[in-house]
Amino acid sequence: MRNEVDPAAAIAPQIYRLLRQAIVTLEYLPGQRLSEQEIGARFGVSRQPVREAFIKLSEAGLVRILPQRGTFVVRISLKDVANARFVREAVEVAVATAACAVAPPEALDRLGDLIALQKEAAASDDQRLFLRYDEAFHRTLAEAVECASAWPFIEDVKAQMDRVRYLSLPAASPMSLLIDQHAEIVKAIAARDAERAGDAMRLHLREILNSLPRLARAHPELFEDDEMPAHAREAASATFGRDVAPA
Amino acid sequence: MRNEVDPAAAIAPQIYRLLRQAIVTLEYLPGQRLSEQEIGARFGVSRQPVREAFIKLSEAGLVRILPQRGTFVVRISLKDVANARFVREAVEVAVATAACAVAPPEALDRLGDLIALQKEAAASDDQRLFLRYDEAFHRTLAEAVECASAWPFIEDVKAQMDRVRYLSLPAASPMSLLIDQHAEIVKAIAARDAERAGDAMRLHLREILNSLPRLARAHPELFEDDEMPAHAREAASATFGRDVAPA
DNA sequence: ATAACCATACTACCATACCAGTTAAGCGAG
DNA sequence: CTCGCTTAACTGGTATGGTAGTATGGTTAT
Numbered sequence: 001m002r003n004e005v006d007p008a009a010a011i012a013p014q015i016y017r018l019l020r021q022a023i024v025t026l027e028y029l030p031g032q033r034l035s036e037q038e039i040g041a042r043f044g045v046s047r048q049p050v051r052e053a054f055i056k057l058s059e060a061g062l063v064r065i066l067p068q069r070g071t072f073v074v075r076i077s078l079k080d081v082a083n084a085r086f087v088r089e090a091v092e093v094a095v096a097t098a099a100c101a102v103a104p105p106e107a108l109d110r111l112g113d114l115i116a117l118q119k120e121a122a123a124s125d126d127q128r129l130f131l132r133y134d135e136a137f138h139r140t141l142a143e144a145v146e147c148a149s150a151w152p153f154i155e156d157v158k159a160q161m162d163r164v165r166y167l168s169l170p171a172a173s174p175m176s177l178l179i180d181q182h183a184e185i186v187k188a189i190a191a192r193d194a195e196r197a198g199d200a201m202r203l204h205l206r207e208i209l210n211s212l213p214r215l216a217r218a219h220p221e222l223f224e225d226d227e228m229p230a231h232a233r234e235a236a237s238a239t240f241g242r243d244v245a246p247a
Numbered sequence: 248m249r250n251e252v253d254p255a256a257a258i259a260p261q262i263y264r265l266l267r268q269a270i271v272t273l274e275y276l277p278g279q280r281l282s283e284q285e286i287g288a289r290f291g292v293s294r295q296p297v298r299e300a301f302i303k304l305s306e307a308g309l310v311r312i313l314p315q316r317g318t319f320v321v322r323i324s325l326k327d328v329a330n331a332r333f334v335r336e337a338v339e340v341a342v343a344t345a346a347c348a349v350a351p352p353e354a355l356d357r358l359g360d361l362i363a364l365q366k367e368a369a370a371s372d373d374q375r376l377f378l379r380y381d382e383a384f385h386r387t388l389a390e391a392v393e394c395a396s397a398w399p400f401i402e403d404v405k406a407q408m409d410r411v412r413y414l415s416l417p418a419a420s421p422m423s424l425l426i427d428q429h430a431e432i433v434k435a436i437a438a439r440d441a442e443r444a445g446d447a448m449r450l451h452l453r454e455i456l457n458s459l460p461r462l463a464r465a466h467p468e469l470f471e472d473d474e475m476p477a478h479a480r481e482a483a484s485a486t487f488g489r490d491v492a493p494a
Numbered sequence: 495a496t497a498a499c500c501a502t503a504c505t506a507c508c509a510t511a512c513c514a515g516t517t518a519a520g521c522g523a524g
Numbered sequence: 525c526t527c528g529c530t531t532a533a534c535t536g537g538t539a540t541g542g543t544a545g546t547a548t549g550g551t552t553a554t
Contacts, residue, residue, distance in 0.1 A: 089339035102477035146476030229393030230349035
């Protein structure tokens with residue numbers, strides 16, 4: 001978060017990116033108050049672009065704006081994470097399925113390149129870099145089916161999941177597993193097997209359900225006191241069989 | 248658009264709703280310039296909340312903000328409409344599928360009530376009211392699977408489609424057809440038949456593909472000069488067999 | 495000791511002022 | 525008449541000021 005803003009470019013989006021990154025990486029913890037005044041002073045900008053960043057953050061569900069009271073980083077809500085995951089699974093499974101019909105071979109090459117880069121990042125144990133390539137992989141796949149204009153929506157939804165992702169970084173699902181899942185997705189698309197590609201993507205995106213209950217128990221102070229909706233328990237038990245009920 | 252704003256409530260969201268409505272109903276046509284100054288004067292508010300409304304409209308893809316030049320209503324883009332439809336189909340088919348597993352009977356009752364209201368609106372030929380109940384139907388279904396927090400997401404995506412919807416109002420898909428499709432969705436969910444529910448929703452949401460090429464030819468001045476992405480042509484031909492190619 | 499009150503110091507929101515960049519019209523030179 | 529420059533009138537982006545509402549801490553009355 002020490003990055004300076006570029007006064008030549010539009011400031012508000014830069015502040016948004018910086019704050020989002022800080023929240024998602026848990027540099028700003030749930031409950032923390034964000035002051036327009038203070039953030040503006042820290043980056044040497046006025047309150048107005050900071051305010052616009054706050055509004056976007058609140059739409060992404062990362063902060064809660066209470067008029068005349070303050071703006072606060074929200075706790076991680078199992079319900080919100082599960083719903084975000086639900087939406088993301090729906091969209092990206094559809095993307096993977098569609099890719100089998102319409103993705104050009106060059107796109108598959110690019111996806112292969114990104115997997116190779118992820119392997120490098122995993123080899124040097126650079127988790128941040130790994131996550132960057134992970135995001136690039138999913139975005140590239142969306143572009144492959146000419147859904148680039150749909151990516152910003154996925155990106156918004158992803159915010160809820162990303163924070164959990166960073167929370168699980170120390171002992172996450174091993175990077176090698178995620179790489180294998182990416183590879184399986186690409187292989188299925190290359191084989192033009194729509195059902196297999198969809199299933200592979202579904203399995204990949206349900207991975208987070210495996211660690212979520214454990215993380216919620218390990219860090220209760222970071223989590224909202226709510227439960228996952230029924231559709232998430234369904235999805236988890238269908239994939240992993242257990243370890244999803246609160247108990 | 249003649250509605251006044253309520254100065255007691257937050258102004259920016261009100262302006263957003265009013266402008267969105269005006270654009271979607273084609274009261275503001277593509278290419279029209281929107282001036283912060285002028286809109287603010289018309290509603291008796293300052294430029295600031297208007298500006299925030301513009302930002303949201305641009306994120307929904309309804310206007311394009313060109314810094315230091317102006318803000319303009321964008322033409323309808325076949326690509327954007329098709330992508331929005333793709334995303335919406337993915338999410339709502341997943342919702343319909345999940346509803347079979349988790350929707351409580353009371354939710355099905357509410358959906359039945361909304362279908363009855365739609366029939367009334369159709370009987371009195373009130374198209375605006377019909378569209379309102381249509382939206383309520385889809386939102387209620389999302390709530391039935393505890394995906395209420397996912398609805399704002401669908402609502403954003405829907406903006407692109409709604410404008411086409413209003414454009415097609417005079418001679419749209421007959422309301423009775425859409426009501427039958429809603430009824431079929433509810434029946435499938437009541438029967439807990441996930442595959443049938445998903446297919447019914449898919450068919451329902453692909454209806455727009457049936458009229459889109461015709462509308463684009465009939466109103467070329469309203470449309471961006473682009474083509475639907477491959478996935479949309481796939482979806483259309485899979486459902487309707489033809490009349491989707493530009494020719 | 496406790497409870498009610500009030501002054502103070504915040505907050506977000508809206509309004510206003512200022513700035514830099516774009517556009518286009520008007521004027522002057524060729 | 526045509527081309528090129530200047531300039532004035534816009535634009536959106538940012539900074540700053542004003543306002544109403546909320547939390548808080550200290551003081552006073554009970």
